[in-house]
Amino acid sequence: MIAELGHFALALACVLALAQTVLPLLGAHRSEARLIAAAPALALSGLLAVAAAFAALLWCFAANDTSVMAVVANSHSAKPMLYKLAGAWGNHEGSMVLWVLILGLCSGAVASFGGDLPATLRARVLGVLGAISLGFLLFILATSNPFGRIWPPPMDGQGLNPVLQDPGLAFHPPLLYAGYVGFAVTFAFAVAALIEGRVDAAWGRWVRPWALAAWSFLSVGIALGSWWAYYELGWGGYWFWDPVENASLMPWLAGTALLHSAVVVEKREALKIWAVLLAILAFGMSLLGTFLVRSGVLNSVHAFANDPERGIFILGLLVFYLGGALALFAWRAPAMAPAGRFAPLSREGALVLNNLLLCSIAAVVLVGTLYPMFADLVLKAKISVGPPFFNSAILPLFVPLVAATAAGPLLSWKRARLWPVIQRLWWAALLALGGFLLCLTIAGARIGPALGFAAATWLIGGAITDIAGRIALWSRPRAALGRAWALPRSAWGGAVAHAGLGVTLLGLAGMGLATDRLVALQPGGSTTLAGYEWKLTEVRDVVGPNWTARRATVEVTRGGQPVTAMHPERRFFPLARTTTSEAAIHTTGLADLYVVLGEEGMNRAVFRIHHNPLAPWIWLGAIVMALGGALSLSDRRARVAAPASKRAPGTVPA
Numbered sequence: 001m002i003a004e005l006g007h008f009a010l011a012l013a014c015v016l017a018l019a020q021t022v023l024p025l026l027g028a029h030r031s032e033a034r035l036i037a038a039a040p041a042l043a044l045s046g047l048l049a050v051a052a053a054f055a056a057l058l059w060c061f062a063a064n065d066t067s068v069m070a071v072v073a074n075s076h077s078a079k080p081m082l083y084k085l086a087g088a089w090g091n092h093e094g095s096m097v098l099w100v101l102i103l104g105l106c107s108g109a110v111a112s113f114g115g116d117l118p119a120t121l122r123a124r125v126l127g128v129l130g131a132i133s134l135g136f137l138l139f140i141l142a143t144s145n146p147f148g149r150i151w152p153p154p155m156d157g158q159g160l161n162p163v164l165q166d167p168g169l170a171f172h173p174p175l176l177y178a179g180y181v182g183f184a185v186t187f188a189f190a191v192a193a194l195i196e197g198r199v200d201a202a203w204g205r206w207v208r209p210w211a212l213a214a215w216s217f218l219s220v221g222i223a224l225g226s227w228w229a230y231y232e233l234g235w236g237g238y239w240f241w242d243p244v245e246n247a248s249l250m251p252w253l254a255g256t257a258l259l260h261s262a263v264v265v266e267k268r269e270a271l272k273i274w275a276v277l278l279a280i281l282a283f284g285m286s287l288l289g290t291f292l293v294r295s296g297v298l299n300s301v302h303a304f305a306n307d308p309e310r311g312i313f314i315l316g317l318l319v320f321y322l323g324g325a326l327a328l329f330a331w332r333a334p335a336m337a338p339a340g341r342f343a344p345l346s347r348e349g350a351l352v353l354n355n356l357l358l359c360s361i362a363a364v365v366l367v368g369t370l371y372p373m374f375a376d377l378v379l380k381a382k383i384s385v386g387p388p389f390f391n392s393a394i395l396p397l398f399v400p401l402v403a404a405t406a407a408g409p410l411l412s413w414k415r416a417r418l419w420p421v422i423q424r425l426w427w428a429a430l431l432a433l434g435g436f437l438l439c440l441t442i443a444g445a446r447i448g449p450a451l452g453f454a455a456a457t458w459l460i461g462g463a464i465t466d467i468a469g470r471i472a473l474w475s476r477p478r479a480a481l482g483r484a485w486a487l488p489r490s491a492w493g494g495a496v497a498h499a500g501l502g503v504t505l506l507g508l509a510g511m512g513l514a515t516d517r518l519v520a521l522q523p524g525g526s527t528t529l530a531g532y533e534w535k536l537t538e539v540r541d542v543v544g545p546n547w548t549a550r551r552a553t554v555e556v557t558r559g560g561q562p563v564t565a566m567h568p569e570r571r572f573f574p575l576a577r578t579t580t581s582e583a584a585i586h587t588t589g590l591a592d593l594y595v596v597l598g599e600e601g602m603n604r605a606v607f608r609i610h611h612n613p614l615a616p617w618i619w620l621g622a623i624v625m626a627l628g629g630a631l632s633l634s635d636r637r638a639r640v641a642a643p644a645s646k647r648a649p650g651t652v653p654a
Contacts, residue, residue: 003068003147006056010147013049013100014137016042020107020130024123028195036119039126040111046133047104054088054101057146061088067153070094070146076159076575078546086170090161092294092310093146095173099290100136102174102181103129106210110185117206124192125185132184135317143310159546162573162580168228176221176248180286182214183255187283190276191325194332199272204265207279209633211262214282215255216629222248223622234581234596236516236610238618241390246369247289253362254282257355264351268413270342273333274355280329284322285362291318343415350408357401364393402455402505405498406462410469424469428461443513452509459502463495493632497625504621510591510614520604530611532593533557539597539605547571549582552597552605556586568597568607587616 020042027035060068061084064077074087074094089098107129114122140146163169189207193199225248230238239245261275291314342348368390372383406428410421435453443449468474470491471483519527526535539552549571556563566584573580586593592615598606 002056002059003065003149006053006060007145007147009049009053009056010097010137010141013046013053013104014134014141016046016049017130017134017137020046021127021134023127024130025127028120028123028127031120033119036123039123040114042130043104043107043111043126046130047108050097050101050104050133054097057088057094057097058085060147061085061094064157066155066157067149067151068146069148069150072150072154072157074159075157076546077156078575079159079165080545082167082170083165086164089173090164090169093140093144095177096136096140096144097146098174099177099181100133100140102177103133103136103184106181106185107133110188121192121196124195125188128188128191129184132188132321135320139310139313139317143313159573159575162547162571162576162578163232166228166232168224168232172221172224172228175217175224179214179216179218179221179255180251180289182210182217183251183279183282183286185210186214186258186279187321187325190279191328193276194325194328197332197335199265199276199336201266201269203272204262204267204269204275207275208259208262208266211255211259211279211282212629212633215252215259216626216633218248218252218255219622219626219629222252223619223626226622227619230615231583231585232580234583234608236514236583236594236596236608236612238511238615241368241385241387243369244289244293246365247285247292250362250365250369251282251285251289253358253365254278254285257358258282260351260354264348268342268348270348271352271355272336274352276333276336277329278355278359280322280325281359284318284325285366287314287318287321291315342413345411345418346416347408347411347413350404350411353404354401354408357397357404361394361397361401364397365390368393399451399455402459405501406458406465409462409466409494409498424465425462428458428465431461432458439509439513446512449509449512452505452512456502456505456509459505460499463499463502466498467492467495489635490632493628493630493635495628496631497628500621500624500626500628502621503617503624507614507617507619507621510617511612514610514612514615516608516610518606518608520606522604525604527609529609530591531558532563532611534595534607534609536605536607539600542569544571546575547573550597550600552595552607554584554595554607556593564593566593566595568595570597589616590614592616 020039023035023042024039027038060071061075062081064075064084065071070091070093074091075084088094107126110122110125110129186207189203189210193203226238229240258275258278261271261278264271265275291311294310294314368385372385375381375383407421407425410424432454435457436450439450439453470487471480473480515530517527517529521527521536523536523538526533528534533556535555535557537553537555539550542549542551549569551567551569554566554568556566564586566586568584569582571580571582581596584595590613592612594610594612596608598608
């Protein structure tokens with residue numbers, strides 16, 4: 001009965017989404033106040049319906065209702081409750097319900113907190129969000145029903161993929177979807193602005209908080225997935241240029257460019273057309289990621305579905321939403337001439353360079369991700385595109401991006417001079433040179449990590465210089481503390497986010513100095529790596545809730561002093577007949593000691609041992625970046641809508 005109620009709630013949400021699409025857009029077009037006023041109520045009603053469906057799905061998984069096919073395929077009574085609930089969105093059908101739930105939450109937020117928006121603009125934004133919800137609800141009901149029944153019901157389910165039975169993967173999809181769907185709101189604002197034919201400073205101020213929130217959630221979601229790959233897959237790496245990893249990186253790059261463009265629109269009413277295009281592309285990249293993992297074109301641990309019918313449906317949605325928005329953009333954009341004028345050497349110019357480089361990197365990732373599929377489909381050629389291509393193609397674009405990121409905030413709006421900026425950044429340049437030389441001294445002639453250290457210290461130094469200049473730390477140090485307290489949180493947030501990127505780069509550069517060793521040890525045997533001694537004391541059997549494992553104990557010492565005892569495992573899941581590796585990681589803050597247990601034979605066990613300098617800083621930097629976004633978002637000026645601008649001739653009053 002609960003499953004039927006959940007299915008009915010999805011159908012009701014679909015009807016409400018249709019009404020949310022048609023009535024507000026029609027009302028805004030005809031200036032009918034009653035239809036315009038219906039938009040918030042329809043959005044909140046749709047949210048309640050989708051929330052009821054998701055609650056029903058959670059209940060089915062928590063109760064292990066084996067008459068529901070999704071439960072049978074993705075759950076088991078022996079699983080811990082966390083993974084039972086995570087199984088609700090750890091599959092294709094449930095993940096789509098979570099997708100539309102987050103979209104409903106965004107629509108509800110616009111309806112509830114968008115009172116300062118012009119009524120017609122809010123109606124159009126909610127109408128576009130309703131159209132997006134309608135398409136995905138139709139997709140769920142037509143091809144991906146999460147409440148489908150199976151009869152007779154089996155005694156128990158088949159269990160979730162063992163690799164996904166991890167806390168990181170329980171929280172990774174919701175955070176990632178919050179980022180993806182957050183860009184649906186900026187997309188809706190862009191389409192609504194194109195329909196109205198007007199983009200101004202107020203539009204930039206309305207879009208920026210949504211872009212900031214989506215970017216922050218996506219940053220944390222990507223970092224959490226990278227961290228999971230690092231400790232769960234047992235390969236010792238953090239990023240493998242997997243097509244689905246790339247699919248999450250592309251909207252992050254486009255969203256970063258959109259965030260900076262929205263600032264220029266708000267401050268200077270420049271880059272308006274560019275900001276609208278970026279809002280469309282950021283959501284288009286999010287839809288592309290949805291298509292890749294659900295179309296069957298990829299064989300990946302990220303892939304949810306192998307049904308071509310579903311892939312065609314999502315491809316149709318991608319073409320409809322993205323193609324329709326781009327067609328509207330081509331029609332309306334020429335009429336939206338930019339109002340702001342600026343010299344190439346200015347803060348606006350630096351942000352334009354920032355956008356061009358970010359979009360160029362996104363284009364490289366897009367081509368490298370999709371071309372092997374295109375070559376296989378059209379040319380019948382098997383082409384592998386991996387880290388060597390991406391690293392070599394992105395590096396020439398990344399170097400000027402880092403340089404502009406540190407220097408851009410120090411430039412004046414409209415017109416700037418270069419020499420004062422150079423004078424303010426001289427100590428950051430010395431810091432970068434020192435990082436470069438120090439890395440060369442430690443690691444020898446390894447140019448890549450040394451460049452990474454230089455770029456990281458340059459970014460961190462640039463962020464400190466930005467704040468120091470705003471509070472006049474060097475010229476009037478006595479009053480600096482008071483000015484720092486009065487400095488807008490958005491200024492602090494931008495500097496913190498840039499410094500967070502520098503911290504992540506320090507971690508990436510440190511991983512370039514990582515060392516590893518593959519060794520077979522018998523109990524009592526030992527090996528050395530990076531100044532540590534690694535000694536195997538025992539390998540024994542352990543039993544978990546739905547798995548058995550071989551667990552090793554490796555004692556690590558340095559200079560004869562004990563450091564830690566590590567316990568890598570090889571887990572066997574009888575239900576799925578799958579073996580997974582559970583890496584043991586001990587972090588010192590400056591490095592990770594990393595051990596993976598391999599096969600056993602002849603009273604020996606194979607171990608892969610890694611020493612990863614600065615590895616924790618990769619994810620620490622991502623957290624700092626997200627905190628910078630949250631700090632900017634907490635600034636009241638970023639959350640309160642700007643006053644409606646004067647109406648252009650011929651426009652409909654709010």
